[in-house]
Amino acid sequence: MKIALIAHDRKKDDLIQFVIAYQPILSEHSLFATGTTGQRIIDETGLQVHRFRSGPLGGDQQIGSMIAQDEMDMIIFFRDPLTAQPHEPDVTALIRLCDVYNIPLATNMGTAEVLLKGLKEGFVDWRLIRERRG
Secondary structure: OEEEEEEOHHHHHHHHHHHHHOHHHHOOOEEEEOHHHHHHHHHHHOOOEEEOOOHHHOHHHHHHHHHHOOOOOEEEEEOOOOOOOOOHHHHHHHHHHHHHOOOOEEOOHHHHHHHHHHHHOOOOOHHHHHHHHO
């Protein structure tokens, strides 16, 4: 699966700890991240991560483009709900695209854990379900 990892500034440490905890699962998948977050993941875990621009410089939109082209399977986005973000319209657009294209999206650690544990257990690929209904 292709998994995007994104975190607002005040949530980056939480995401790094999450990635370290779930490194055995994440290492089996293709990882993508926005700029600074991606570099921190690489530096602190050694995982291979394709980095996009930082969120405010278009990284969220680059990931959104992958969603629209059916090239992204899951988004883990640790958002900071208590701090105003200058690129909030981009964040809203990314979340909207996840809804439009039925991309699993975790915006907090609890939901991210459920998604990764389900991935580890081999949950049914939602894309296959959609194709059968087709």
